[in-house]
Amino acid sequence: MKPIINELILSGKPWQAEQLLNPMLSQLSSDSERWLTLILADKSDTRTLHWLKSCDLNHDKVQIFSSSNTNQTLELTRKALASGTSHTVISWLGDLDKGWLGKLESAAQNGQCQGLAIRSRQVA
Structure with a gap:
């Protein structure tokens, strides 16, 4: 698995x-010895x-964090x-600028992990 950050924009x-x-979350949660980590951007x-x-x-x-x-x-x-x-970290994020994208890709490389940044169309 090549560590990488993908983005998904939802309406x-x-x-x-x-x-x-x-289906994606179900597959990822049964896919590995390591965790599927979900990070919510809004505690409320x-x-x-x-x-x-x-x-x-x-x-x-x-694992679910908020x-x-x-x-x-x-x-x-x-x-x-x-x-x-x-093995995968999925975060509900706002706009992801190039600086943060670089930091997240570097972190994914260090952790041998893939990431998925999900955001709403309103902030895309």
């Missing part, structure tokens, strides 16, 4: 794209958290990518 909230995301987004907990995931292999602001989300994502404990 609404993650739970509104469940037909697209559920209880509907997305509830949706994730009700998805067909191997919850023994999934943060309170964009900088905290980016830093948490960078640390999760670099740690080497996850």
Whole structure:
């Protein structure tokens, strides 16, 4: 697996794209010895958290974190990518500038991990 950061732009909230995301998350949660790490950008987004907990995931292999602001989300994502404990880190992010993209790709390289940055069309 080549460490890389991909981006996915959704037209609404993650739970509104469940037909697209559920199969991907299910596959990723059963795919490896390491964790699938999900990082939510908004602690108050209880509907997305509830949706994730009700998805067909191997919850023994999934870590879910949430943060309170964009900088905290980016830093948490960078640390999760670099740690080497996850095979994939999925973050719900806002706009991702080239500086942060470089930091996240470097962290993914260090942790031998792949990343997926999900954002809503409103901020794309």
